[in-house]
Amino acid sequence: MKVVQKLLVANIKQFLRERSALFWTFAFPIFFILIFGAVFSGGDNINFSVGLVVQDDSPAAQGLTEILKQVPAFELNVGEEEAELQALKDGDRRAVIIVPSGFGEAISQGSKGDIDIYYDSTQTSSIQILLPIVRRVLDEYDRTIGHTPSLIQIQEKTLQTRDIRAIDYLVPGILAMALMQLGIFAAMPLVVERENRVLKRLGATPLRRSTMILSAVIFRLMIAVGQAALIIIVAKLVFHVPMLGSWFFLTGVIILGTLTFLAMGYMMSAFAKTQETAMPMLMAVQFPMMFLSGIFFPTEMMPSFMRPIMDAMPLTYLGDSLRQIMVDSSALHSHLINVGVLGGWFAVCLIVAVRFFKWE
Amino acid sequence: MNVVIEVENLRKTYGEIKAVNNISFKVAQGEIFGMLGPNGAGKTTTMEIVEGLRIADSGRVFVLGMDVKRRQRKIKAAIGVQLQTTSLYPRLKVHEVIDLFGSFFLKALPPDELIELVKLEDSRNKLCMNLSGGQQQRLSVALALVNDPQILFFDEPTSGLDPQARHNIWDVIKFAQEKGKTIFLTTHYMEEAERLCERVAIIDHGEIIAMGRPDKLIDQYFHEEAIEFQLDQSIGEDALHQLAGATNVVEENGKVTVYSGSVPLTISALMEMAKQKDMKLTELYVRRATLEDVFLKLTGRRIRD
Numbered sequence A: 001m002k003v004v005q006k007l008l009v010a011n012i013k014q015f016l017r018e019r020s021a022l023f024w025t026f027a028f029p030i031f032f033i034l035i036f037g038a039v040f041s042g043g044d045n046i047n048f049s050v051g052l053v054v055q056d057d058s059p060a061a062q063g064l065t066e067i068l069k070q071v072p073a074f075e076l077n078v079g080e081e082e083a084e085l086q087a088l089k090d091g092d093r094r095a096v097i098i099v100p101s102g103f104g105e106a107i108s109q110g111s112k113g114d115i116d117i118y119y120d121s122t123q124t125s126s127i128q129i130l131l132p133i134v135r136r137v138l139d140e141y142d143r144t145i146g147h148t149p150s151l152i153q154i155q156e157k158t159l160q161t162r163d164i165r166a167i168d169y170l171v172p173g174i175l176a177m178a179l180m181q182l183g184i185f186a187a188m189p190l191v192v193e194r195e196n197r198v199l200k201r202l203g204a205t206p207l208r209r210s211t212m213i214l215s216a217v218i219f220r221l222m223i224a225v226g227q228a229a230l231i232i233i234v235a236k237l238v239f240h241v242p243m244l245g246s247w248f249f250l251t252g253v254i255i256l257g258t259l260t261f262l263a264m265g266y267m268m269s270a271f272a273k274t275q276e277t278a279m280p281m282l283m284a285v286q287f288p289m290m291f292l293s294g295i296f297f298p299t300e301m302m303p304s305f306m307r308p309i310m311d312a313m314p315l316t317y318l319g320d321s322l323r324q325i326m327v328d329s330s331a332l333h334s335h336l337i338n339v340g341v342l343g344g345w346f347a348v349c350l351i352v353a354v355r356f357f358k359w360e
Numbered sequence B: 001m002n003v004v005i006e007v008e009n010l011r012k013t014y015g016e017i018k019a020v021n022n023i024s025f026k027v028a029q030g031e032i033f034g035m036l037g038p039n040g041a042g043k044t045t046t047m048e049i050v051e052g053l054r055i056a057d058s059g060r061v062f063v064l065g066m067d068v069k070r071r072q073r074k075i076k077a078a079i080g081v082q083l084q085t086t087s088l089y090p091r092l093k094v095h096e097v098i099d100l101f102g103s104f105f106l107k108a109l110p111p112d113e114l115i116e117l118v119k120l121e122d123s124r125n126k127l128c129m130n131l132s133g134g135q136q137q138r139l140s141v142a143l144a145l146v147n148d149p150q151i152l153f154f155d156e157p158t159s160g161l162d163p164q165a166r167h168n169i170w171d172v173i174k175f176a177q178e179k180g181k182t183i184f185l186t187t188h189y190m191e192e193a194e195r196l197c198e199r200v201a202i203i204d205h206g207e208i209i210a211m212g213r214p215d216k217l218i219d220q221y222f223h224e225e226a227i228e229f230q231l232d233q234s235i236g237e238d239a240l241h242q243l244a245g246a247t248n249v250v251e252e253n254g255k256v257t258v259y260s261g262s263v264p265l266t267i268s269a270l271m272e273m274a275k276q277k278d279m280k281l282t283e284l285y286v287r288r289a290t291l292e293d294v295f296l297k298l299t300g301r302r303i304r305d
Helices: A002-016 A017-044 A057-070 A082-090 A103-108 A123-144 A164-186 A188-193 A198-203 A209-241 A247-269 A275-292 A304-312 A314-327 A335-356 B043-051 B072-078 B094-102 B111-117 B135-143 B165-178 B190-194 B214-221 B235-239 B261-276 B291-298
Strands: A049-055 A073-078 A095-099 A117-120 B003-014 B017-028 B032-034 B060-061 B079-082 B149-153 B182-187 B199-204 B209-214 B225-231 B247-251 B255-260 B281-288
Touching: A002 A209, A002 A275, A002 B094, A017 A082, A017 A103, A017 A164, A017 A209, A017 A335, A017 B209, A049 A082, A049 A123, A049 B214, A057 A095, A057 A103, A057 A123, A082 A117, A082 B003, A103 A209, A117 A123, A117 A335, A164 A247, A164 A314, A188 A209, A188 A247, A188 A275, A198 B255, A209 A247, A247 A275, A247 A335, A247 B017, A275 A304, A275 A314, A275 B111, A304 B149, A335 B255, B017 B032, B017 B060, B017 B199, B017 B209, B032 B043, B032 B165, B032 B255, B043 B060, B043 B182, B060 B072, B072 B079, B072 B225, B079 B135, B094 B111, B094 B135, B111 B135, B135 B149, B149 B165, B165 B190, B182 B190, B190 B291, B199 B214, B199 B291, B209 B214, B209 B291, B214 B291, B225 B261, B235 B247, B255 B261, B261 B281
Parallel strands: A049 A073, A049 A095, B032 B182, B032 B199, B079 B149, B149 B182
Antiparallel strands: A095 A117, B003 B017, B003 B060, B199 B209, B225 B255, B225 B281, B247 B255
């Protein structure tokens, strides 16, 4: 045990003295969260700048103005027709609503009152959101002046007990990615040490290989837990990403996930003779996993022929598991399946690694 | 003679190449035994089999009376090993690495004692990655000594070092011998073998072609001395062969070595010839034969080709 501890301390010292390793391990995932968080945080309160031109001074037109002012998604600018249309052309308005003169008179006589909406047809995405809102506002207004109570009322309820924001979805994914990289890239030092004959030199001492591997695994697990803690804390402080589930279960899944990817890394180091072959090999495994296992965006967005690939990747299950525990997202798989698949991958990689790893 | 290393009919083949081809030798307690030969001759392979790092195809190896195949951990606890080009933990400090290696053994010498022994006091707190080649090598020697071993193995201990660094390593090796340790080293430096080793085995193509005390080996193969000089024109080996007293002639790029049983006779004949043929003769000197000459005589090649 004394030797395990000595090797562990040596590993930690080496790690702390290597700035680039520190950066990639701790700062990189945090940058990821901050950047993605900043990108997605705009999605929470969408604001459309809308111009309103009222050319009618009837009570009906004033009433409509009041209602439009209350639409939270609109930043309403009341002005003259010419100025507002110019603002639309300049891109300062998403749409301009014009209430022409005679609008109030038409309504009071019981006929239809026309309203003009100008918009930039190239801005398809915002128009798709904006036009339905305007329609609904007008419907609502129509109903109040027509005194016809609406018979059907829509009650909006989402299926989940709480809303999952994009950042909530993303943070457990980034944690999963960080653990995957930590595990897989643990193969690199081993390949380097074999190439530099360090493993051989250690083999000339009574040091047991199991002792060496044990201390290396404990070292990686310590980093994994530290990394996870940092990611969770930053996400909580900056973006208020919650941690809803059991801390005990979360720690367990983090450890299982790290062990699985460590075994996968060691398995690959058994087949890569040099650093030059190891690096592309690790990349070839980690990149598809990063983008096809739904850690950044829901897997529903992927074409169906990719489903079997996603279903095979351990990262899919680690991401899903962490997401369920942390933000209580809807489950892709049950906890039992997630843990089972990770455990299965762990066992297979470990067996292959032990069978094929060469110390020289 | 108390034998501490015993190797019998050792063989190791890699594909078609016979790296070690039926090698047998013994090393006595307290001696410095060297294996001299060119790169790829099978020195390192032989040494690593004795250390228990490689497994032989056939043959028997006993270290301190124990079979290397069966008592590996016990043997490893009693030997010290220095390998070629090992760059250990680059971001550990010198004293930290020595301390770490000490922890692999049941008993270990204090790091500072070893640092003093290999003269690394000034670099005690340096990171290994910042050491010079000579300092790295001295650290490597210190690590081989960490468990106060009975037998020390050095694989090319001074390879690539400058003369001063080389002498430092030699001092440490001699000091270890004075402490009663047995030393087994490999080298392709003729000078290192002659000055350091009490006994050498000359090895080529996986076979031992000569073995014994360096001066005895030279005496065995050479009763003559070597006359060396540079010539500005080639006159052919045949003409030189006819010099009085000359037994053998080797000419390489204008550098001529004439082996002679009677130096005064040969030199005066050489002077006469130079005068007659108006040859320009430079860098003339006489030396006794070396292990390099022995190797050349036995194989027709130089050690460092």
